[in-house]
Amino acid sequence: MxxxxxxxxxxxxxxxxxxxxxxxxxxxxxxxxxxxxxxxxxxxxxxxxxxxxxxxxWEVRDEHRSAFLAPLHRVLSLPLACTTGNLSIFLVNVTLSxxxxxxxxxxxxxxxxxxxxxxxxxxxxxxxxxxxxxxxxxxxxxxxxxxxxxxxxxxxxxxxxxxxxxxxxxxxxxxxxxxxxxxxxxxxxxxxxxxxxxxxxxxxxxxxxxxxxxxxxxxxxxxxxxxxxxxxxxxxxxxxxxxxxxxxxxxxxxxxxxxxxxxxxxxxxFSNGQNTVTFSSDESSKVFQVNGDNRLLVQRSELTEAHGQHTVDVEGQGCTFIQATLRYNVLLPKKESGFSLSLEMVKKNSSDVFQSNFDLTVTLKYTGIRNNSNMVLVDVKMLSGFTPVTSSTEELENNGQVMKSEVKNDHILFYLENVFGTAMSFTFSVEQINRVSNIQPAPVMVYDYYEKDEYALASYNINSVSVSQ
The missing domain is CATH 1.50.10.20 (Glycosyltransferase)
Incomplete structure (x- = not known):
């Protein structure tokens, strides 16, 4: 239980x-x-x-985060505005591409x-x-x-x-x-x-x-x-x-x-007050009214220009939650932090020039500060034109090598209960369903479900395939 x-x-x-x-x-x-x-x-x-x-x-210590070009949602500092008169709050200069x-x-x-x-x-x-x-x-x-x-x-x-x-x-x-x-x-x-x-x-x-x-x-x-x-x-x-x-x-x-x-x-x-929130920049100005009737309503406004100085003025009584969000993409640094990860793609039949079935072996171990990890996700992006073989992933679940697997778009996710300091491996099959020229490497990421800073990245490609004996 x-x-x-x-x-x-x-x-x-x-x-x-x-x-x-x-x-x-x-x-x-x-x-x-x-x-x-x-x-x-x-x-x-x-x-x-x-x-x-x-x-x-508990004392040492984003759902699936898609690999490799990771969307970061950064929240700028303006958590709460509680006023009894007039309050003007100056935000940081937003100039970050x-x-x-x-x-x-x-x-x-x-x-x-x-x-x-x-x-x-x-x-x-x-x-x-x-x-x-x-x-x-x-x-x-x-x-x-x-x-x-x-x-x-x-x-x-x-x-x-x-x-x-x-x-x-x-x-x-x-x-x-x-x-x-x-x-x-x-x-x-x-x-x-x-x-x-x-x-x-x-x-x-x-x-x-x-x-x-x-x-x-x-x-x-x-x-x-x-x-x-x-x-x-x-x-x-x-x-x-x-x-x-x-x-x-x-x-x-x-x-x-x-x-x-x-x-x-x-x-x-809670107090039945009313706040007037004015968000202004060099290019535009937006006024929000927050009162007892709409206090549970999330009001949003998109900036027409992210660069420049932005100011928030709050007038009235009571508390208002204000949040500024900046979204951008950044490549994750290619360094190991908490895990080591290696990949091997094997061609099953050396005599078949047009072979479409391959085995991909994932080997990983935990290298962090604890005895073992929490639940671990292994996110494998498929090579262009390839798809995982369902029977091989189901076999991994049935024999207990992975807790669960699921396909999301061109990724397959494997859930592991935990990973220890000794290397563990699992192998599944992939199949080429469309012929694609100049196939680019596909990334694989392993990370701790609760400790987002513990992860490792690696990549694989059909050009580096070895042949099974």
């Missing part, structure tokens, strides 16, 4: 509970879910983890905190046996000592929902000591992570684990009986800068948690 089934069941139960006021929900299904979850509790009230977390870098892995019983604590939090969010009474036992497990774990910062954040949120102010205050004090406080913002970074090149023009993207932990802390802060909204606003300032142009974050997991946190913060700070 494992953690995924517990978490998905708890999440489904909580979600359906919240939907009851809008649509019909079969109460029998909800009861059966509760019975099943309760049956998985140990005697001590904890839920048994299978030892596998979604992201193994965690080292400990959770192990052992700590995984049980994390899983239990997640399930208990779901029960509390669903409105279950604290006298419900599974919930009461789960809280006992968490209290015992805290008393025995929990050192993992990510679990501190999840525990703080669970205890805040349960109304247990004393452990919440203690956990938040501990978390505050490890927080990064910069430019009137508060957020949490991993103790150790791979260094990335910084840009003086853009706010750096934070790894998924850091965003998720920060959002759990925000949820804990605003779920207290007397929330510190000043402290919370500094967290929200940072989170607003991490939001993607599509309104989410790095992955579905941190997006769900962070949108929940930001939405609850909005409910606490």
């Amino acid at each position: 494992g953690d995924l089934h517990y978490r998905l069941s708890a999440l489904t139960f909580k979600t359906l509970k919240g939907m009851e006021k809008y649509i019909f929900i079969d109460e029998q299904v909800q009861k059966e879910t509760l019975i099943w979850l309760s049956s998985k509790q140990k005697v001590d009230g904890c839920f048994q983890s299978d030892g596998k977390l979604f992201n193994n870098a 965690e080292s400990a892995v959770v192990v052992g019983d700590k995984e049980d604590v994390f899983l239990t905190a997640y399930v208990v939090g779901a029960f509390l969010e669903a409105g279950l009474s604290s006298t419900f046996p599974a919930l009461r036992s789960g809280l006992f497990c968490l209290e015992e774990a805290l008393e025995n000592g929990v050192t993992n910062g990510y679990i501190h954040a999840v525990l703080a949120y669970a205890f805040a929902l349960a109304g247990k102010e004393k452990p919440v205050e203690s956990l938040l004090q501990t978390l505050d000591q490890s927080a990064t406080k910069l430019n009137n913002m508060i957020y949490w970074e991993r103790a150790k992570r791979r260094k990335t090149e910084a840009s003086p023009f853009f706010i750096p993207w934070a790894p998924s684990a850091e965003t998720e932990k920060t959002c759990y802390v925000l949820l804990a802060v605003i779920s207290q009986k007397t929330p510190d909204l000043t402290y919370a606003s500094k967290i929200v300032q940072w989170l607003a800068q991490q939001m993607s142009p599509q309104g989410g974050f790095s992955y579905p997991q941190d997006t769900a948690i962070c949108l929940l946190a930001i939405t609850r913060y909005m409910k606490l700070t």
Whole structure:
């Protein structure tokens, strides 16, 4: 079974509970879910983890990113505008063409905190046996000592929902000591992570684990009986800068948690005010009205000219989220960072001059700072005129060499549960269905699903084909 089934069941139960006021929900299904979850509790009230977390870098730590000419969505710095009068904000000149892995019983604590939090969010009474036992497990774990910062954040949120102010205050004090406080913002970074090149023009993207932990802390802060909204606003300032142009974050997991946190913060700070936002440049000017009637509406305007100085003026009362997005393409640097990757294309029959079937072998290993990777994607672009042989990819799935494979346009994606420091290989067949002259090399990329800075690139071509013996 494992953690995924517990978490998905708890999440489904909580979600359906919240939907009851809008649509019909079969109460029998909800009861059966509760019975099943309760049956998985140990005697001590904890839920048994299978030892596998979604992201193994909770403290060290764009869906499919198409290779090789990677679209970058950079968010310029203008996260929130909260005004009581007139505020003029000047934008940059746009002229651009965690080292400990959770192990052992700590995984049980994390899983239990997640399930208990779901029960509390669903409105279950604290006298419900599974919930009461789960809280006992968490209290015992805290008393025995929990050192993992990510679990501190999840525990703080669970205890805040349960109304247990004393452990919440203690956990938040501990978390505050490890927080990064910069430019009137508060957020949490991993103790150790791979260094990335910084840009003086853009706010750096934070790894998924850091965003998720920060959002759990925000949820804990605003779920207290007397929330510190000043402290919370500094967290929200940072989170607003991490939001993607599509309104989410790095992955579905941190997006769900962070949108929940930001939405609850909005409910606490909502005022029925009105803001007038004026975006002006040398070439044009655009005025946006933000009020109680359209506060959930995303209003957009495309710049006619990206170069030059751009100014935003905000007048009125209340908070307005403002985001400027610059899109451009850049070739990924051809360097290995976290993985090594090699390719071999083999011609099956040396006597067949017009052979159309070939075997492509992908060999990779993990070379990063952790013991092993998270889920890994291998993105293979097909050579012009070639297509993968379905039976060979299905065989890889059936024999367990890959978790899943899927074809997207002229790419085939292979999903691997994880990759270790020893080399592993898998082979699949490709078939030439159209004759193409002057075929150019096709790139292959391997990357960690959660750690976007860990990747490797390689390429292959029909001209470098070896012959099977």
